[in-house]
Amino acid sequence: EPEVTQTPSHQVTQMGQEVILRCVPISNHLYFYWYRQILGQKVEFLVSFYNNEISEKSEIFDDQFSVERPDGSNFTLKIRSTKLEDSAMYFCASTRGGGSGTQYFGPGTRLLVL
């Protein structure tokens, strides 16, 4: 069964450093998402991406964040200058259809900012 994969599984970085989180969505999916889950809190939507552009973003997704689909398979989330409060689990998800499509989630990347 196809699945969403994410790398790395864990990343530790220093405050102010740039990090890139990588995701490989399911191959025939067209809509891509990033969510984050701060420890002990709910999963929060960050951004959705379709047709090589951001289609929707939350207020969390400020100028420090960017997303890219550099090739036909990868989908990345970049945090330009990490802050302590960026420490969280980051989930990538994909779906074939936007509205009403079932989202399939990756296993997540746990980011720790020191």
Added chain:
Amino acid sequence: AQSVTQPDIHITVSEGASLELRCNYSYGATPYLFWYVQSPGQGLQLLLKYFSGDTLVQGIKGFEAEFKRSQSSFNLRKPSVHWSDAAEYFCAAEGGSQGNLIFGKGTKLSVKP
């Protein structure tokens, strides 16, 4: 604003007992609703979803959920819990035109022998 509420933070049930996890939503129309499960250190696995039609939906691992419009609820049920069901359960509703999900805070399920 759209929201999803899971009133129970932590529930403990005995193995073999029945289970019901509560979920309420606040939405202008009938949303698409989902239940996901997250085992420790794992990602989110879809248990079941409701889009339209039959209000009782069946999912994987013996779970089912019932959509009740009058109560704005989508409670998850299982008739007999197994120790492997211990995990965190998240209710979610589709919140935007692009399908982004709004999650509840989750309910942690513990199963005692």
